[in-house]
Amino acid sequence: MRVLHLFSDWKWTGPAEPVADLCKALKERGHEVILAYRRPPEGPKRSIRSEIRKRGLEGTEDFSLAPLSKPYHMGRLFKLVLDFKRLSSFIDEKGIEVVHVHNSHDHIVGGMAAIFSKVRPPVVRTDHKADSLNFGPLSRYPFRRLTDGFITFSERGKKKIAEEFPSKRVLKINPALDLDRFTGREWKDMRSLFGIERRAPVVGIAARFQRYRNTELLLRAFAQLSSDLPEARLLLVGRSSQMGESVLKPLKELGLEGKAILAGYREDDYLDTLAAMDVFVLISPGSDGTARALREAMALG
Numbered sequence: 001m002r003v004l005h006l007f008s009d010w011k012w013t014g015p016a017e018p019v020a021d022l023c024k025a026l027k028e029r030g031h032e033v034i035l036a037y038r039r040p041p042e043g044p045k046r047s048i049r050s051e052i053r054k055r056g057l058e059g060t061e062d063f064s065l066a067p068l069s070k071p072y073h074m075g076r077l078f079k080l081v082l083d084f085k086r087l088s089s090f091i092d093e094k095g096i097e098v099v100h101v102h103n104s105h106d107h108i109v110g111g112m113a114a115i116f117s118k119v120r121p122p123v124v125r126t127d128h129k130a131d132s133l134n135f136g137p138l139s140r141y142p143f144r145r146l147t148d149g150f151i152t153f154s155e156r157g158k159k160k161i162a163e164e165f166p167s168k169r170v171l172k173i174n175p176a177l178d179l180d181r182f183t184g185r186e187w188k189d190m191r192s193l194f195g196i197e198r199r200a201p202v203v204g205i206a207a208r209f210q211r212y213r214n215t216e217l218l219l220r221a222f223a224q225l226s227s228d229l230p231e232a233r234l235l236l237v238g239r240s241s242q243m244g245e246s247v248l249k250p251l252k253e254l255g256l257e258g259k260a261i262l263a264g265y266r267e268d269d270y271l272d273t274l275a276a277m278d279v280f281v282l283i284s285p286g287s288d289g290t291a292r293a294l295r296e297a298m299a300l301g
Contacts, residue, residue, distance in 0.1 A: 002032045004096045004121075006106035008065040010040035010047050013208075014287030015128035019102055020048070021178050024055045034058050034094065036087075036106075038065045046267060063087055067105040080109065087113035091121060099123045104139060111146025122148035130289030132157035135164040153290050175290035181271060182299055188269050190276040194261045196233050204235035204277035206270075206293045209246045213284045216250045223254045234260040237273055275300050 003026060007019055023033045039061040040047035052059045063086060064079035091099065091113060099114045099121050101107040111123050125147050127133050132152060135143055149169045150161050158172040191198060203222055209215050215236075222234045234256065236247065243262075251257055266273045274280065280297035 001097050002095055003034070003098045003100055004091065004094070004110075005033065005035045005100045006065065006102065006110045007035065007037045007048065008067055008103045008105040008109070010038040010049070011044075012046045012048055012051050015102060015126075015290075016048055017051070018128070018175065018288065018290065018292065019126075020052055020055060020057065021176065023052070023057050024178070025176075027057065034060060034096075036060045036063055036065065060090075062090070063109075065106055065109065067103075083109050084112050084116065088117045091117040092119055095119065096121050101125050102128060104142075107146065108142045111142055115146065124149045124151060126150075127152040127157050127161065128287070128289055129157075130285045130291075132160040132289075135161075140164070157289075175292070175295065177292075177295055177299055179299065185271075187275060188272040190269065190272050194235065194263065194276070196235075196261065196276070197231065199231075201229055201232040201279070202235050202277045203232065203279045203281060204237060204274070205281045205283070206237040206274065206297075207283070208238050208286060209236070209240040209243045211242050211246045213246065213286070215246050215283065218281055218283060219247070219250045219254055219256060219260075222260075223256060226256065226259055232259070235263055235273070235277055236260060237263045237266055237270075239265045271296070271300070 005019060005023055007016065009016065020035070023035050026033045035052055035057055037048045037059060040049050049059065063083045064076070065083065066076045066079055068076055068080065087109060096119065099110045101110040101123060107125055114121055114123050123146055127150060133139070133143065144165065147165070149171065150165060151171050151173055152158050152161060153173060153175045155172060158170050161170050196202060203225070205218060207213055207215070226232055240246065251260055263273055274297050277297070280294065282291055282294040285291040
């Protein structure tokens with residue numbers, strides 16, 4: 001089967017990794033898979049482009065896939081129309097049998113292109129949101145008219161979508177992890193790297209530390225723990241332009257500067273860093289509603 005996945009982003013964040021893992025699994029089962037994504041800007045070392053190349057996946061940057069989520073994005077309308085035409089021709093030329101969309105923008109683009117193509121393949125939307133999809137005034141039409149089926153990861157999400165869409169075409173699939181990443185590898189000693197005593201209890205989190213993520217809630221809880229377990233350490237994995245306000249300021253106010261380790265954004269040793277934790281904390285699932293970081297921590301045992 002020839003499957004075209006659309007993902008209107010270039011960043012390696014949120015549901016990007018689950019989408020790439022899905023494409024990889026489909027390819028391993030003998031399907032022909034193409035992932036269309038936004039062309040990344042110059043500069044970032046890590047993007048969907050770099051990661052799908054590592055996985056040996058076929059990708060295309062032939063389409064803009066630039067969302068119109070802000071008023072100043074209206075200049076992208078021409079690119080949107082161009083995407084409709086190019087994508088419709090691409091579907092016919094490649095003989096695409098299923099169009100699988102993952103975001104609201106590529107849902108509209110992919111759905112319209114499928115309708116205007118000659119082969120008219122079915123369109124499937126995967127719901128990656130923690131609170132499921134919102135059938136509002138602007139989204140109700142594409143969700144109902146441009147979609148042949150929905151996939152979600154929770155019973156709550158399935159029930160919510162089925163209130164607006166035929167339940168027999170809504171499927172719940174438990175989220176998956178590529179467990180090959182966890183086996184047959186040499187683990188790095190991250191505690192030594194971060195200067196953490198081997199026997200010290202370590203509480204950790206992996207997140208983007210934006211203000212709305214309520215990181216201060218974790219910091220205050222750890223301050224209480226620290227009064228009983230002064231040897232405990234807090235390992236903060238991730239980054240954000242708002243860290244001064246969301247992390248550094250409350251750390252200083254709570255007197256935790258010597259007990260918290262700011263690990264930054266980890267790439268090749270990300271799993272090694274998770275393995276250095278005794279307790280993993282999830283406050284907010286972020287843009288990937290399946291809480292992948294939590295599931296990765298659980299997979300480590």
